[in-house]
Amino acid sequence: MEVLKGTATSSGIASGEVYIWTGGETPEIPRYKFRRIEDGEREWARFLAAVESEVKRKERQVEQILKTNKTETDLLKSQIMMLEDIELHDQIHEHIFEKNENAEWAAWDVSRALAQTLFKSQNAYLRERAIDIAGIGNELIYRLLGTERPVLEKLAKDVIIVAHDISPSDAIGMDKKHVRALALDAGSAVCHTAILARSFEIPAVMGLGNITQKVKNGDFLIVNAISGEVFINPDEETVKHYQKTARTRNKSMFSKLETMRDVEAITKDGVRITIKANIELSGEAEKAYQYGAQGIGLYRSEFLFLAPGRPPEEETQYLAYSAVVKVSKGAPVTIRTIDIGGDKIAPTLYEAEEKNPLLGWRAIRFSLANPELFKTQLRAILRASALGPVRIMFPMISGKEELELALKFLEEAKLECKSKKQKFDKNIMAGTMIEVPSAAIIADSLAPMVSFFSIGTNDLLQYSIAVDRGNEKVSYLASPMHPAVLRLIKITLDAAHNAGITAAVCGQITEDCSMTALLTGLGADELSMTAIAIPKIKSVIRSLSAKECRELAENALNCGSASEVKALLKN
Numbered sequence: 001m002e003v004l005k006g007t008a009t010s011s012g013i014a015s016g017e018v019y020i021w022t023g024g025e026t027p028e029i030p031r032y033k034f035r036r037i038e039d040g041e042r043e044w045a046r047f048l049a050a051v052e053s054e055v056k057r058k059e060r061q062v063e064q065i066l067k068t069n070k071t072e073t074d075l076l077k078s079q080i081m082m083l084e085d086i087e088l089h090d091q092i093h094e095h096i097f098e099k100n101e102n103a104e105w106a107a108w109d110v111s112r113a114l115a116q117t118l119f120k121s122q123n124a125y126l127r128e129r130a131i132d133i134a135g136i137g138n139e140l141i142y143r144l145l146g147t148e149r150p151v152l153e154k155l156a157k158d159v160i161i162v163a164h165d166i167s168p169s170d171a172i173g174m175d176k177k178h179v180r181a182l183a184l185d186a187g188s189a190v191c192h193t194a195i196l197a198r199s200f201e202i203p204a205v206m207g208l209g210n211i212t213q214k215v216k217n218g219d220f221l222i223v224n225a226i227s228g229e230v231f232i233n234p235d236e237e238t239v240k241h242y243q244k245t246a247r248t249r250n251k252s253m254f255s256k257l258e259t260m261r262d263v264e265a266i267t268k269d270g271v272r273i274t275i276k277a278n279i280e281l282s283g284e285a286e287k288a289y290q291y292g293a294q295g296i297g298l299y300r301s302e303f304l305f306l307a308p309g310r311p312p313e314e315e316t317q318y319l320a321y322s323a324v325v326k327v328s329k330g331a332p333v334t335i336r337t338i339d340i341g342g343d344k345i346a347p348t349l350y351e352a353e354e355k356n357p358l359l360g361w362r363a364i365r366f367s368l369a370n371p372e373l374f375k376t377q378l379r380a381i382l383r384a385s386a387l388g389p390v391r392i393m394f395p396m397i398s399g400k401e402e403l404e405l406a407l408k409f410l411e412e413a414k415l416e417c418k419s420k421k422q423k424f425d426k427n428i429m430a431g432t433m434i435e436v437p438s439a440a441i442i443a444d445s446l447a448p449m450v451s452f453f454s455i456g457t458n459d460l461l462q463y464s465i466a467v468d469r470g471n472e473k474v475s476y477l478a479s480p481m482h483p484a485v486l487r488l489i490k491i492t493l494d495a496a497h498n499a500g501i502t503a504a505v506c507g508q509i510t511e512d513c514s515m516t517a518l519l520t521g522l523g524a525d526e527l528s529m530t531a532i533a534i535p536k537i538k539s540v541i542r543s544l545s546a547k548e549c550r551e552l553a554e555n556a557l558n559c560g561s562a563s564e565v566k567a568l569l570k571n
């Protein structure tokens, strides 16, 4: 039996059979030029054959589901029409014969360009077609390559997914019922796939380096996502030991949940900290309250846009947001406007690949550059605010101008709702995330513009220490105890309090027991985290003295390194 060591990114213990996943949204696409005209004829014939077999496959599907699902058959029929579309064929023909390039590349280039043009359209129907055309392009490429599109959405049995990496857009759609655990070569505790795994309560070990080369489909694994170990084909004794450990752990978690669900997070000397939940999908809200959340502190709305299918229209968004508001029964819901970009790529929303996506067209930058998309989301959030307390939050603000512009769009969205006689909360609170060091440093200038701050430490850490949050090779540097990070948090919290607004922390450090005393001492009013962590963190806060925490934080702020802070905490 071999044991691999990585980072436990979503706590738990699971065992099961390996399912190697090598897929992603788009396969590796070969690109080559040919010289002879016969080669062009061959590529064109390959393209037509791929279209024909894909059309036949869809026609068979239509026959099978015709009686049961009209919406799905309508969708399949419209996809068949697109596959046979003359304009698509003409453009691919032109690409093959004028650029002398292979059919896979022609299909990719043409479908992507068409999708991007459609997406920019003012017409909602045409914008919806953008996703369809991109999907058709992908299907044709798989046909031409002669491979199946790998899917995580429908798994036939319980498995442990082993992959090099899984993008957040693939992870959001995975078949949660059948995924027992994740074991990945790449990734770290703050990458978005790790965040999703925690929300779905799927144990995960990441940053394993080369597990994909060590196992094959059907191997048996134990994933210990507490210690970060993965056992390959373990002996019987080890299996029994872990089965027992998993049972004991479940029991103790359940009893902590029972005792902590309805109590407040209040220190021994009476300082109250509000505990809220981070969610990615509206369906998670109910569970958050079962774990004892006092509201939703961060609804990562971009996952609505990353899930397979078309970008959601206003009505779909409104339904998702209002579902969370209804389940919250009067508790506040903070909806963050989309944080698309970085590692969260919605393929048709993008024009070109970026060299440094994490420093690029991400979050509020993307929303401000797409006012219609942004205001559609703002209207949907505003309308949901008519049903209960909602707060709007902007991601990745880096300076005053961005925040001013975002707030201006919010005012415009309010006027649009008014003109349509749509109800919304006129006093809706708008706040900003502080997750870029520049925003933290000028937090005193931003605070008077908003009603609250929420510190996104995952990104604040990434941008202040210059460590890609998804890169396992540099994750050793990403310590939240780095005094630079602590000082940025302190600057932000002080600026908020001086301006009389509240400040939350909503990054992954809120779930880390070793950070709770520091965050309490630094003065966080609110902590927002994955639901499952709530009972544990409440119980830690109830064991602390706020006065001692303040002294600790003061000493930590004067330290010169993360290890000095760590040593301080040990004492």
Ligand code: PEP
Residues within 6 Å of the ligand: 195, 298, 300, 339, 435, 455, 456, 457, 458, 459, 460, 506, 507, 508
């Ligand atoms: C953060 O950056 O800390 C945060 C909460 O946002 P996200 O993890 O979605 O980037």
Ligand code: MG
Residues within 6 Å of the ligand: 395, 435, 456, 458, 459
């Ligand atoms: Mg962030």
